[in-house]
Amino acid sequence: xxxxVLDASGWKVQKYAGHVFDVPTVAHLAWEKAKxxxxxxxxxxxxxxxxxxxxxxxxxxxxxxxxxxxxLVGGDTISFQLPNWREAVVINLAxxxxxxxxxxxxxxxxxxxxxxxxxxxxxxxxxxxxxxRSTDHERLVEVLxxxxxxxxxxxxxRGAATDDSYEQLIHAGRGRVRPLPKVNTDAVKLVMYTSGxxxxxxxxxxxxxxxxxxxxxxxxxWEINDQDVMLMPSPVTHGxxxxxxxxxxxxxxxxxxxxxxxxxxRAIALMDQVKATLCAGATVFLQDLIDAAADFKxxxxxxxxxxxxxxxxxxxxxxxxxxxxxxxxxxxxxxxTEAPLVTKGWPGASELGLAAETDGRxxxxxxxxxxxxxxxxxxxxxxxxxxxxxxxxxxYTNPQDTxxxxxxxGYFKTGDVGIVTADDALxxxxxxxxxxxxxxxxxxxxxxxxxxxxxxxxxxxxxxAMPHPRLGEAVCAYIIVRxxxxxxxxxxxxxLLETQGLARQKFxxxxxxxxxxxxxxxxxxxxxxxxxxxxxSLTIRHNG
Numbered sequence: 001x002x003x004x005v006l007d008a009s010g011w012k013v014q015k016y017a018g019h020v021f022d023v024p025t026v027a028h029l030a031w032e033k034a035k036x037x038x039x040x041x042x043x044x045x046x047x048x049x050x051x052x053x054x055x056x057x058x059x060x061x062x063x064x065x066x067x068x069x070x071x072l073v074g075g076d077t078i079s080f081q082l083p084n085w086r087e088a089v090v091i092n093l094a095x096x097x098x099x100x101x102x103x104x105x106x107x108x109x110x111x112x113x114x115x116x117x118x119x120x121x122x123x124x125x126x127x128x129x130x131x132x133r134s135t136d137h138e139r140l141v142e143v144l145x146x147x148x149x150x151x152x153x154x155x156x157x158r159g160a161a162t163d164d165s166y167e168q169l170i171h172a173g174r175g176r177v178r179p180l181p182k183v184n185t186d187a188v189k190l191v192m193y194t195s196g197x198x199x200x201x202x203x204x205x206x207x208x209x210x211x212x213x214x215x216x217x218x219x220x221x222w223e224i225n226d227q228d229v230m231l232m233p234s235p236v237t238h239g240x241x242x243x244x245x246x247x248x249x250x251x252x253x254x255x256x257x258x259x260x261x262x263x264x265x266r267a268i269a270l271m272d273q274v275k276a277t278l279c280a281g282a283t284v285f286l287q288d289l290i291d292a293a294a295d296f297k298x299x300x301x302x303x304x305x306x307x308x309x310x311x312x313x314x315x316x317x318x319x320x321x322x323x324x325x326x327x328x329x330x331x332x333x334x335x336x337t338e339a340p341l342v343t344k345g346w347p348g349a350s351e352l353g354l355a356a357e358t359d360g361r362x363x364x365x366x367x368x369x370x371x372x373x374x375x376x377x378x379x380x381x382x383x384x385x386x387x388x389x390x391x392x393x394x395x396y397t398n399p400q401d402t403x404x405x406x407x408x409x410g411y412f413k414t415g416d417v418g419i420v421t422a423d424d425a426l427x428x429x430x431x432x433x434x435x436x437x438x439x440x441x442x443x444x445x446x447x448x449x450x451x452x453x454x455x456x457x458x459x460x461x462x463x464x465a466m467p468h469p470r471l472g473e474a475v476c477a478y479i480i481v482r483x484x485x486x487x488x489x490x491x492x493x494x495x496l497l498e499t500q501g502l503a504r505q506k507f508x509x510x511x512x513x514x515x516x517x518x519x520x521x522x523x524x525x526x527x528x529x530x531x532x533x534x535x536x537s538l539t540i541r542h543n544g
Contacts, residue, residue: 008075009101009188010122013205013394014402014410022185023212027097029250030057031180042249044229044257044274045086053249056086058177060093065173067094070153072124074099074183077191079118080127081105081137081237084245084258087157087166088236091127092246096208099183103191104237106521107132113201115144120203120397121191124152127166130159185209191397192239194337203397204337213391214243214340215251217364221344222305224278226253229302231276233259233267233285238522239337240310244280254278264292271303280307282523287317287460290324299326305347309333309359310522312428312446314453318356334359334426338393338405338412342367343426358425359418365389368411369420382419382429386411417444434527436465436473443475443506445527451500452477452493452508457485462517462525466510466534477508478530480516487513510534 007013024032030053033040038054045051072078078100082088088104095102103121105114107129118126128137141154157166185208193201218224232245236258248256257274259267267289270276279289286308293300304327308317313332321330331345332355343360346352354361368376369383377383388411395402405412417435418428429444436443445463452461459482468474481487490511497507518526 007188007205008099008184009077010075011188011205011395011397012399012402013188013207014406015186015207015394023209025096025180025183025185025189025208026211026247026250027060027093027183028180030060030093033250034058041255043086043089043255044270045084046258046260046270048086050255051086051089056089056093059086059170060090060097061177062170062173063090063094064097064178065176066169067098067100067125068178069172070125072098072100074181075101075187076125077101077103077121077123078125078127079103079105079121079123081107081109081114082127082129082157083107083132083260084232084236084241085157085260087127089246089249092242093250096183096189097180099181099187101188101191104242105193106235106237107135107137108521110135111140111144114140115147116201117193117203118144118148118151120193122150123148124150125155126151126153127155127157130156183208185212186394188394190242192237192242192337202401204393205395205397207394210391210394211243211247211340212251213364213389215247217391218244218307218341218344219252221363222278222307222347224248224252224254228252228254228277229274230254230256230278230280231259231267231271231274231303232256232280233262234281234523235521239335239340240280240282240307240522243340244307262288264288265296268292268296268298268300271300272298275302277302277304278307279303279305282310283308283313283317284460284519284523286313286321286330290317290321291459293324299324300328301326303328306330307333307345309335310524312449313359314450315356316450316453319352322352329355331355332359334416334428336414339365339387339389339414340391342387342389346425354423354425357427358421358423359428361423361425362420364391366411367420367426369418374407379420379422382417385414385416385418385426385428387414388412436463436475438468438471438473438475438505448475448477448497448502448506448508451497451502452479454500455488455493455496457482457488458493459483460517462527462530463508464527464530464534466531468509474510475506475508476510476512476530476534478512478514478517480514 034053034057041050042053043051189208190206234241318330334343335341345360346355366388368386417430448463460480462478465473466476518529
């Protein structure tokens with residue numbers, strides 16, 4: 001059972017009662033690896049030499065010394081708005097070493113989002129690039145500073161060598177390596193903001209323990225060893241990139257190769273260079289990678305596992321990955337910022353059908369499926385997915401959000417709809433807010449999307465509700481046409497669904513073509529924008 005406690009950070013959090021043992025922090029694991037294997041490669045970064053455990057820990061120790069001199073103490077929040085750079089790894093380790101709360105912020109966020117997150121997280125220090133791509137981050141934060149009274153320090157990464165630069169902090173902290181302080185492993189370690197497609201972002205709180213439990217589980221199920229290398233294209237400011245990128249080199253024996261900008265051709269080249277065996281990312285990453293592998297006639301010989309989640313994953317994509325690659329098992333996994341990796345797919349060589357047709361086997365979590373009244377449903381019956389387990393978040397920054405998110409038994413209400421199979425697998429059938437209610441009948445967009453994905457000309461599809469004067473809502477399909485194919489007509493798609501035996505109520509009544517989808521920072525399609533465009537009779541033209 002859980003109890004509510006006041007954390008050193010000042011947030012009320014949910015804690016499992018009865019824990020009597022500590023777990024090592026990621027910083028303690030890094031220090032141990034630097035001692036035992038100082039010259040072993042921990043990370044690869046584009047455009048710089050590989051980084052060893054000794055090198056990353058030495059840099060982290062220097063940053064710890066400077067952060068201590070700046071007056072930061074356990075429970076304080078430090079934020080970083082950085083791409084997949086070496087400095088992000090160091091900042092995360094330093095925060096864990098000092099008992100600080102780390103707050104990754106997506107580099108795509110601008111004024112309103114940045115103001116909200118820094119205020120809500122009570123951030124005292126922020127790391128930003130001087131400029132990144134087309135954004136002047138220094139100027140952006142300079143404009144916001146008067147509205148952020150708790151923000152005491154802004155540190156510029158890869159900018160001019162000033163007193164407020166990251167490089168100066170590292171230089172000033174050199175030569176002093178303090179013993180790592182004891183850290184309460186049930187204390188808040190991470191505050192990460194949801195990139196949901198409905199409603200304002202929520203600050204999700206995780207402890208050292210909850211994150212550690214996630215690492216222990218996937219490491220065992222995926223059988224990660226010292227022969228593995230993880231390719232990480234996902235942003236480290238998102239849950240996938242944070243857990244399976246920033247921390248994998250320290251919780252496992254596998255180094256990580258980071259990409260700071262996704263481009264499938266570059267991904268294949270980097271994969272070949274470092275002999276990457278593992279990769280994790282949203283559906284769009286797997287789709288692009290498989291398409292590029294087919295175009296280049298490259299079977300990705302080193303890759304053995306691709307963990308895919310964060311958005312709907314059509315079964316056809318999993319089957320196609322098996323056909324195109326030499327040995328890669330693409331896995332449908334299910335999780336969220338609040339509940340990382342509830343499932344870890346089906347890695348076994350004989351389980352391709354389960355890997356393609358389900359969202360993976362439940363592990364480390366208790367799951368119950370309930371109807372709208374909260375009644376528990378039997379296996380095979382669709383309903384809302386509720387979760388309980390040690391990798392679960394310990395709350396939100398807003399206590400009211402926390403209270404509303406859990407039921408009386410301590411289960412987290414995901415808002416996702418699905419079923420539990422006889423094999424203890426989850427099949428996600430939709431989101432409660434994503435349902436299309438046509439004439440009082442609930443339709444699952446994911447079911448329609450999976451069917452439409454069978455058309456050879458459909459590269460990617462998003463099905464959303466559109467206003468209907470009589471039925472309330474009807475079905476609209478947005479598609480991206482696969483290169484080299486003629487765009488299918490609405491009638492072509494209707495005929496496809498008819499041959500598959502779907503009910504006529506599920507047939508799209510409108511078809512829109514896009515070159516790319518509007519997406520959240522985590523790669524999820526912004527269906528809220530697609531729905532709003534339909535309501536206002538606007539045509540979306542989004543070019544990424």
